[in-house]
Amino acid sequence: xxxxxxxxxxxxxxxxxxxxxxxxxxxxxxxxxxxxxxxxxxxxxxxxxxxxxxxxxxxxxxxxxxxxxxxxxxxxxxxxxxxxxxxxxxxxxxxxxxxxxxxxxxxxxxxxxxxxxxxxxxxxxxxxxxxxxxxxxxxxxxxxxxxxxxxxxxxxxxxxxxxxxxxxxxxxxxxxxxxxxxxxxxxxxxxxxxxxxxxxxxxxxxxxxxxxxxxxxxxxxxxxxxxxxxxxxxxxxxxxxxxxxxxxxxxxxxxxxxxxxxxxxxxxxxxxxxxxxxxxxxxxxxxxxxxxxxxxxxxxxxxxxxxxxxxxxxxxxxxxxxxxxxxxxxxxxxxxxxxxxxxxxxxxxxxxxxxxxxxxxxxxxxxxxxxxxx
Amino acid sequence: xxxxxxxxxxxxxxxxxxxxxxxxxxxxxxxxxxxxxxxxxxxxxxxxxxxxxxxxxxxxxxxxxxxxxxxxxxxxxxxxxxxxxxxxxxxxxxxxxxxxxxxxxxxxxxxxxxxxxxxxxxxxxxxxxxxxxxxxxxxxxxxxxxxxxxxxxxxxxxxxxxxxxxxxxxxxxxxxxxxxxxxxxxxxxxxxxxxxxxxxxxxxxxxxxxxxxxxxxxxxxxxxxxxxxxxxxxxxxxxxxxxxxxxxxxxxxxxxxxxxxxxxxxxxxxxxxxxxxxxxxxxxxxxxxxxxxxxxxxxxxxxxxxxxxxxxxxxxxxxxxxxxxxxxxxxxxxxxxxxxxxxxxxxxxxxxxxxxxxxxxxxxxxxxxxxxxxxxxxxxxxxxxxxxxxxxxxxxxxxxxxxxxxxxxxxxxxxxxxxxxxxxxxxxxxxxxxxxxxxxxxxxxxxxxxxxxxxxxxxxxxxxxxxxxxxxxxxxxxxxxxxxxxxxxxxxxxxxxxxxxxxxxxxxxxxxxxxxxxx
Numbered sequence: 084x085x086x087x088x089x090x091x092x093x094x095x096x097x098x099x100x101x102x103x104x105x106x107x108x109x110x111x112x113x114x115x116x117x118x119x120x121x122x123x124x125x126x127x128x129x130x131x132x133x134x135x136x137x138x139x140x141x142x143x144x145x146x147x148x149x150x151x152x153x154x155x156x157x158x159x160x161x162x163x164x165x166x167x168x169x170x171x172x173x174x175x176x177x178x179x180x181x182x183x184x185x186x187x188x189x190x191x192x193x194x195x196x197x198x199x200x201x202x203x204x205x206x207x208x209x210x211x212x213x214x215x216x217x218x219x220x221x222x223x224x225x226x227x228x229x230x231x232x233x234x235x236x237x238x239x240x241x242x243x244x245x246x247x248x249x250x251x252x253x254x255x256x257x258x259x260x261x262x263x264x265x266x267x268x269x270x271x272x273x274x275x276x277x278x279x280x281x282x283x284x285x286x287x288x289x290x291x292x293x294x295x296x297x298x299x300x301x302x303x304x305x306x307x308x309x310x311x312x313x314x315x316x317x318x319x320x321x322x323x324x325x326x327x328x329x330x331x332x333x334x335x336x337x338x339x340x341x342x343x344x345x346x347x348x349x350x351x352x353x354x355x356x357x358x359x360x361x362x363x364x365x366x367x368x369x370x371x372x373x374x375x376x377x378x379x380x381x382x383x384x385x386x387x388x389x390x391x392x393x394x395x396x397x398x399x400x401x402x403x404x405x406x407x408x409x410x411x412x413x414x415x416x417x418x419x420x421x422x423x424x425x426x427x428x429x430x431x432x433x434x435x436x437x438x439x440x441x442x443x444x445x446x447x448x449x450x451x452x453x454x455x456x457x
Numbered sequence: 458x459x460x461x462x463x464x465x466x467x468x469x470x471x472x473x474x475x476x477x478x479x480x481x482x483x484x485x486x487x488x489x490x491x492x493x494x495x496x497x498x499x500x501x502x503x504x505x506x507x508x509x510x511x512x513x514x515x516x517x518x519x520x521x522x523x524x525x526x527x528x529x530x531x532x533x534x535x536x537x538x539x540x541x542x543x544x545x546x547x548x549x550x551x552x553x554x555x556x557x558x559x560x561x562x563x564x565x566x567x568x569x570x571x572x573x574x575x576x577x578x579x580x581x582x583x584x585x586x587x588x589x590x591x592x593x594x595x596x597x598x599x600x601x602x603x604x605x606x607x608x609x610x611x612x613x614x615x616x617x618x619x620x621x622x623x624x625x626x627x628x629x630x631x632x633x634x635x636x637x638x639x640x641x642x643x644x645x646x647x648x649x650x651x652x653x654x655x656x657x658x659x660x661x662x663x664x665x666x667x668x669x670x671x672x673x674x675x676x677x678x679x680x681x682x683x684x685x686x687x688x689x690x691x692x693x694x695x696x697x698x699x700x701x702x703x704x705x706x707x708x709x710x711x712x713x714x715x716x717x718x719x720x721x722x723x724x725x726x727x728x729x730x731x732x733x734x735x736x737x738x739x740x741x742x743x744x745x746x747x748x749x750x751x752x753x754x755x756x757x758x759x760x761x762x763x764x765x766x767x768x769x770x771x772x773x774x775x776x777x778x779x780x781x782x783x784x785x786x787x788x789x790x791x792x793x794x795x796x797x798x799x800x801x802x803x804x805x806x807x808x809x810x811x812x813x814x815x816x817x818x819x820x821x822x823x824x825x826x827x828x829x830x831x832x833x834x835x836x837x838x839x840x841x842x843x844x845x846x847x848x849x850x851x852x853x854x855x856x857x858x859x860x861x862x863x864x865x866x867x868x869x870x871x872x873x874x875x876x877x878x879x880x881x882x883x884x885x886x887x888x889x890x891x892x893x894x895x896x897x898x899x900x901x902x903x904x905x906x907x908x909x910x911x912x913x914x915x916x917x918x919x920x921x922x923x924x925x926x927x928x929x930x931x932x933x934x935x936x937x938x939x940x941x942x943x944x945x946x947x948x949x950x951x952x953x954x955x956x957x958x959x960x961x962x963x964x965x966x967x968x969x970x971x972x973x974x975x976x
Binding site: 294295296297298299300301303304307308310311312313314315316317318428 | 486487777779798799800802803804809811813816817818819820821822823827831832834835840843844845846848
């Protein structure tokens with residue numbers, strides 16, 4: 084077997100093994116809570132792929148995940164960990180709804196871009212604050228982003244209950260239905276909106292930005308070796324602040340597409356944990372835009388399947404979270420094993436004794452003979 | 458405590474004596490590399506074996522197998538004639554082997570006693586840790602071998618030389634009867650090195666030692682036997698006394714090595730770097746430079762000698778915009794450099810080979826080719842309109858520099874951090890020199906490098922000098938300074954002690970100045 088074909092077989096077997104382990108553990112959890120294991124699996128993993136209706140629901144969840152994760156990837160690659168996606172997304176929603184409500188009557192080609200721009204700026208501001216605090220005062224972004232999440236959540240709640248509240252809503256904390264001039268159009272008869280196209284284009288743009296531009300080079304240098312970057316004349320503080328501001332802008336945009344594409348009014352719970360899940364998606368996707376796309380789809384699938392299993396089969400929703408957690412842990416572990424080349428080489432050598440080709444065996448024998456002659 | 462009980466105590470804690478140690482036909486493969494190629498070595502009682510070879514020859518890998526950190530793919534290890542299998546360093550400790558690694562394995566914010574306690578299993582009594590017993594043992598060991606350490610000092614308070622002694626004491630406290638030292642002197646000053654060699658020589662009455670080095674003076678001074686590795690295989694075995702340093706050097710590199718000397722006529726260029734009354738704070742916020750004055754001319758190499766920690770690092774960083782200037786001025790071709798950004802300094806033609814090559818000189822996860830354009834990513838040679846990366850030109854640039862500077866790597870897309878020290882230094886040198894700087898600051902440019910790499914770097918520095926580039930060479934290797942410099946300045950406690958012409962400089966004179974004595 085050649086080096087390369089071994090590599091493929093090795094990675095495939097690790098992947099298959101990981102899936103089997105994840106299934107086995109999940110099956111135990113499901114059995115313990117008394118669910119029908121096979122039905123539950125079918126409902127979580129396969130049924131969402133069986134019809135266009137289901138797939139649309141999966142994609143709807145994948146869109147914000149993907150956009151947030153792309154932003155997280157930019158920040159992470161630049162040396163700053165953005166776990167403030169939740170707050171930045173909330174700020175995006177607040178800004179989007181504000182513009183939507185305040186400027187009703189504008190034509191769609193002005194109103195929608197303005198609202199989206201506001202959402203981007205709102206998110207960017209919420210990213211800029213921890214960025215500048217880190218750059219100037221060395222405040223840990225882990226602290227500041229989480230604190231800003233709380234502030235944004237309260238601001239969100241406040242807006243929904245005061246200036247944004249629908250007077251005709253009977254006291255429900257929600258805005259009135261926004262005017263159609265801020266709607267993202269839907270694709271065909273599905274509920275999928277053009278945010279999907281945004282997400283895919285953004286993935287390509289992020290790839291171009293990080294790997295094909297000097298700006299991306301400098302941001303990555305700041306993230307991979309801050310001291311060396313500074314030595315090389317790169318203004319690390321500036322690029323780190325810029326990176327997390329862009330990251331915040333992405334989360335803000337995710338908020339905009341959720342309102343303009345899905346809910347079409349501001350309600351509670353729009354951010355729906357996407358800000359945090361986006362960090363997992365980004366890491367799961369290998370911090371690379373083209374890894375993030377499938378990772379976002381997979382997480383969208385889990386999120387949807389799990390929700391359905393909870394509502395239709397009566398499996399407790401928190402057990403379902405447990406299964407999701409287990410799956411993520413197993414897959415991340417498998418990824419680490421796959422990227423360990425030392426382990427791979429060792430297994431190859433040990434297996435090699437069993438599965439060498441005839442020619443290879445002859446070569447080794449010959450080498451031994453020559454070595455002995457020396 | 459009387460002597461008998463002490464002796465009894467020791468015999469309990471220690472394994473039996475190692476009268477012979479043999480590694481036979483050791484072979485170890487890593488992906489794509491044969492790290493150990495059928496190596497056999499043998500060390501007898503009280504012997505010192507020097508394991509010599511260039512960077513990346515496989516010395517450390519071999520010793521890591523002896524310590525059980527790696528398992529050899531083939532071959533066996535015999536102690537006192539019996540085959541042993543070490544599954545990890547703990548098994549090796551139990552058999553009486555102790556290794557002091559090149560990078561010290563000490564916890565900085567713990568005391569010496571606490572650091573020793575980490576490995577001292579006997580003092581862990583249930584959940585209670587008997588620090589007093591360990592402290593007693595440390596004092597005992599350090600007195601016995603003349604290794605002075607303060608058991609209550611915190612590691613961060615100690616100099617590199619003192620930390621080295623702590624590592625030795627730690628290893629001996631754990632009952633080592635056989636010492637393995639990985640480049641023990643690579644971070645020590647010349648004085649500390651001499652002290653250590655004398656100490657180790659003393660110990661050979663009770664211990665056997667394998668030590669890894671590529672400093673031939675030490676090999677000659679300390680070892681009885683020498684084994685030379687090249688590309689993972691033994692190329693030479695012999696008694697140290699039968700061969701001269703230059704013979705060993707030639708066997709190590711595979712060719713004759715002669716370090717170049719600056720024998721060129723004096724340059725009478727203008728002063729291009731003028732430092733006046735410079736005061737700069739250290740990380741601890743105390744003055745590291747104290748009103749320092751220094752002038753360097755175009756086309757001269759000014760060697761700055763001194764024991765490290767006397768302000769050399771702060772001087773280099775202040776000039777390059779990496780450290781704020783408290784007072785004083787730094788003039789470079791008429792420009793004032795104090796408190797300017799690094800990019801300002803770079804744009805005005807300053808080249809800088811930093812002390813910390815692994816984390817400052819390169820971005821470790823970046824590829825070699827990316828690192829080679831670290832200072833020029835927006836230069837029009839490597840970008841379109843300052844914004845789009847020209848990948849092909851970066852690739853071509855890397856291929857060219859790889860050839861010119863003999864950077865040894867499978868290709869230029871691999872992470873620069875995975876290279877050996879010497880090759881990392883070549884990457885940095887290639888980048889700094891190819892930018893055609895007007896001036897070059899080189900800080901410990903050859904520290905820890907093998908002779909072949911040292912020779913290469915010295916030649917490049919001399920070449921630049923001929924191009925009328927001024928060079929500030931900061932080093933603690935007196936041979937390097939004396940070979941290359943036109944003038945030699947000695948730095949002590951943040952000030953220039955004296956400046957000598959290279960014709961007047963001798964090791965003795967420089968040594969006295971470095972120690973802070975002024976006639």
